[in-house]
Amino acid sequence: MPVILQNSHVSPEVCLMTIKGLTGKAGQFYMLRPTKVLDPLLGRPISIHDCVDGNCSFLYRIAGKGTSLMSELRAGDTIEAYGPYGNGFEPVDSDIRLIGGGIGIAPLYFLARTQKALYPNRVIEAYLGFVEKPFMVQYFRAVADFVYVRVGGYITSDVPFEENVVNYACGPVPMMKAAKEEAEKKGSTLYLSLEAHMACGVGACLGCTCPTVSGNKRVCKDGPVFLASEVCFE
C-alpha cells in the first residue's frame, strides 16, 4: 500500500500530503482512502497537486470525515490510493490563465509548473480567489508570470477573458458558472475542472455524471476537465 512521505498543514484547514510511488498528469486525481476499516467506506477524489520523482502530492481542505482522518496521517503511514483517474487538462499552445477558487487552486499548480518547465516563454497568469486567508500563493509565484490574489468576492469578476489566452478554472460551482458566462461573453476558451460525488472513480457506477451538450458525461472518466462550452449547469 502506498506510503505517506509527508503530511502537514499549510493553513488550519488545508493540508499538503505527499504519497510515494504515484504518478499522473495535471488535472487527474486519485481516490484516497485514509482508513483500513469500513467507515468511511468510499475513496475521496483528490486532485494531483504536483508530481515529482514519482511521488504525488495532494493539497486538500479538511471538509468532513474522510479528509479529517487524512489530516491525521503521518509520514510512514500507509493510505489506499487508486488512480490516476480522469482525463487531465488538455495541453494547448498558447498563453494560459489559471482561475482558482479556494481549494480549487490544487490541480492548477501542477499545470502551471509543468507548462512553465516545457514552455518557458509562454505566459502563465494565475488568478486566485480566497474567502479568507490565502494559502499556497508563494508556490504559484514561483512558477507563474503573474499572480493576482483576491480575498472575498468573486475572483472571476477580475479576470480579463481575452480571446488569445486559454483559461482553466477550478473552484466552487457558482464561481465556475460565473467563469463560463464571462468567457462565453468574451469568446474566450475556458476549461473547467468539475466536482461531483463519486463512488467508483473509473466510470462504472454512473454516480458522478453531469449533463453536457452531448448528453451525460462521467466526471470521473470523461472529465473532470471539460470545455466550459460543453457543460450544462443544472
Add this chain to the structure above:
Amino acid sequence: MPVILQNSHVSPEVCLMTIKGLTGKAGQFYMLRPTKVLDPLLGRPISIHDCVDGNCSFLYRIAGKGTSLMSELRAGDTIEAYGPYGNGFEPVDSDIRLIGGGIGIAPLYFLARTQKALYPNRVIEAYLGFVEKPFMVQYFRAVADFVYVRVGGYITSDVPFEENVVNYACGPVPMMKAAKEEAEKKGSTLYLSLEAHMACGVGACLGCTCPTVSGNKRVCKDGPVFLASEVCFE
C-alpha cells in the same frame, strides 16, 4: 481523550500499551475504542495489566479488527477508553495462586504485583500456560515467588489445588471449566475472570450475562470475576 504513552509488541501477536491518566484495580477492565469513526463501533473490553503513577497498561492479543487497529497506534495518539469497569479481584488474606492461559495472564500480573507490594510475606505462585511461545514470563518472575510455565496441553492439570491457597484463573473457557472441576474436587477456592461479548460495559444492555447459581449475572458489572462455584458453564 486519553493519550497513548507507549504501544509495542511483546510477541508477534501480543502488544503492551500504556495509556495516560487511567486508574483501576486488578481484575477491572476498560472498553477501548481505537478509532474515531463508526467502524469498528463498539469498545473492546481489555483488562488492566498494570497501573503505575496513574497510567494503565494493557496487554492484548491481536485477535481481530479492533485489536489489530489498536496495535497500529503509537505514542502520542489518542484512544477512547471507558472504565474502569467491573468488580475486580476479591482481596483475600492467604497465599494466592494465579492460573493464566495465554492472553489470560494479562489481569493476573497486576494482582500479583499489588498483592506482593502489600503483603511481601504471602506466597504468590503463578502457573502460566501457553499454546506456543510464552510471553511476559519475566514480569511474573519479578513479582511472584514461584512461576511455572507450560507450553501446550492444559496448565490446569499441573496445578495442585490445595485448600489453603486461593486460586485466580483467567484464560480460555475450556481451561476455566477444567480449573473449576479440579478446584471443586480438591475443595479449593477459585476465582474466575470470565469473558463475554460486550456492548455497553456498564450493565445496561444485558449483552454479557452468564448463568450463575443465583441467576443471570452481568459479566461487565457483577463480574468479570466470579467465584468458580457460582458459575454455571453452559
Add this chain to the structure above:
Amino acid sequence: MSRLTTILAGVELKNPVIAASGTFGFGKEFEGYFDPGILGGISGKGLTLNGSKGNKGIRVCETPAGMMNSIGLENPGVEHFVKEGCKIMRSTGAAVICNLGGHSLEDYVKAAELLNEADIDILELNISCPNVKEGGMAFGMCGATASDVVKRVKAVTRFPLMVKLSPNANDIIEVARAVEDAGADAISLINTLLGMKIDVVRRKPIFNNIYAGVSGPAVMPIALRMVHQVCKAVKIPVVGMGGISSYTDALEFIMAGAVAVQVGTANFANPYTMPRIIEGLEKYCIQNSLENISEIRGII
C-alpha cells in the same frame, strides 16, 4: 419553556432526547458519565408480564458500523418493575417511559393493567421485538394484529400509549395507520432490523436463534426513511430512532418529522453520546435563532 422543551403525547420532556429501550437499563447505569436527569426521557428495558431470563449463547456482536443483539427480553417482570424499577427510573428526573413486550394478547393486557400501579409517564408498547420466540415482533408485522393489541391495551392503561413499530413489518405505513386508528397516542420506530451473522470457522450462526436484531449507525438511512414515511402517514406524534449518534443525526429525524428521538446503540460506543446530542441541539437552536426545536420539525 426552553428551546428544547418538547411535548410528547401530553408529557413535557426537557428535550427531545430519550434513551432507547434496552440500551440504558433502568436509568442509572450510565450515571458515572452524566446525570440521567438531563435527558428528555428514559425508556426502560423491555418488560414482560412474568419476566424472563432472556436468550442463551452469544447475545451481542458487532457488524459494520452497527451491532446485532439477541437479548431476548431478559427482564425482572412487571411486578418487580412496579415495586422497584419505576422508582429507580423516577429518581433520575427524566420522563419515565415503560417499555412493555409480551408473548400473547392476554400477557400484554394483564401487564398493562398491573402497570397502572406504577409511577410512569408513558407506556411504550413493544410489538416489534425480533428476539423472542412467541409474540414479540409477530404483533407488529401487519395492521390487523397490531390494531388488536393496541385497542386492548389502550382500553386498560391509564397512561399515554406509544406504540413501537418494527421495521420488519410487511408495510410499516399500514401498521402505523392501524395503530393510530386503534387509539395509540404516539408511535416510536424503528426497533431492530432482522439480521443474521455466521461464524464461518464454526460453520454455525453466531446466535442461537439464528436471526437477531440489527441496530446502530449502519441502519440509520433505512430508519430515517421509515420515520419520514410514517410521519407523513399519521397525525399522532412520532418518536424516531435507529442509528442516531450525533446531534446532526437527531436533526435529520426531527426535520423528517419526529417529535423526539431515541438513542440506543451509540450509547455503547460512547457513553457521552446523549449529553453531546442535547448540547448540539441547544447550540443549533441558538445559532439558527429557533425559539423552539419544533420550528424545524417536519420541514421535509
Add this chain to the structure above:
Amino acid sequence: MSRLTTILAGVELKNPVIAASGTFGFGKEFEGYFDPGILGGISGKGLTLNGSKGNKGIRVCETPAGMMNSIGLENPGVEHFVKEGCKIMRSTGAAVICNLGGHSLEDYVKAAELLNEADIDILELNISCPNVKEGGMAFGMCGATASDVVKRVKAVTRFPLMVKLSPNANDIIEVARAVEDAGADAISLINTLLGMKIDVVRRKPIFNNIYAGVSGPAVMPIALRMVHQVCKAVKIPVVGMGGISSYTDALEFIMAGAVAVQVGTANFANPYTMPRIIEGLEKYCIQNSLENISEIRGII
C-alpha cells in the same frame, strides 16, 4: 472442474463471484486493476427498453459503512446493448448476465424479446430498483405483480431467467415463492434497501427523489438473513448479495445457501475486492479439503 466451478441455472461459472449490476459498468471499467475474465460472471448495468438519462442531482452519497445511490437506471437502452454492450461484456470472458429493468409490463416483455438477439448467458430481471418513478421496485413488492412479470418474460426469453428481488418487498419469502412458481430459473437478492438522508444545512433531502437505495457492508446482516430465508423457501438456485467485501463474507452467503454471490459497493471502496475474494475462496477450499465450494453450500 476446479474447486470453485459453479453451475448457475445451467450456466457454468469459473467461480461463484459475480460483479453486481450497476457497479461494474459493462465489464471493462476495472480492467486497470484486474482481468475481468477471472470473474465467474458480470451483471451489466440495468437496462431499460428505451434507455434513460437517469436521475438529476446528487446520485451517490456515503453512509456509515455503506452508501446510497439514486442513479435512476441511466442506460443506453436495449438496442444499443444488443449491438454493442453485450459484445463488450462477452469479450471479457466472464459469463454475461444482462440486468433488465422496466417501467411497465409491456416494457419488460418487449425488451426481453429484443434481448433474444443479444449474446448473453443469463437474463437478470430487475423488479427491485428503488430509484425509478414508475415500475421498478413496484413489481417486486408483492408476489402477484412479481409473478405476472416473470411469467410474461419467461414466456418470451430464450435465456435462463434470474429474478432479482427487493429487500423492500412486503414479504420477500412470498415474492420468492411466487417468482419460483412463475417459472424463474434462479433468484438473486438483495437489491438496495430504501433509505433517506437529509442535508441538515440546506434542510433538504440529499437526493431529488427523497429516497434512494442503501447498499454496502452496513446492510450485510439484513441481506444475509433474507438470502437464508429465501434459500429455505425455494428450490431454484439463489445468488446472494448485499455488502460482501471479503471472502469470509462470501462464505457466509454460501453457507446460508447461496449458489453464487454478487459484489457491488465494495468494488468502489477497493477495486481489488473481487480478485481477493476469489483467491480467498480458493485457499479456503484447499485448506478445508473441499473438492468444490458447493460442499459447504447451505450447511446452515
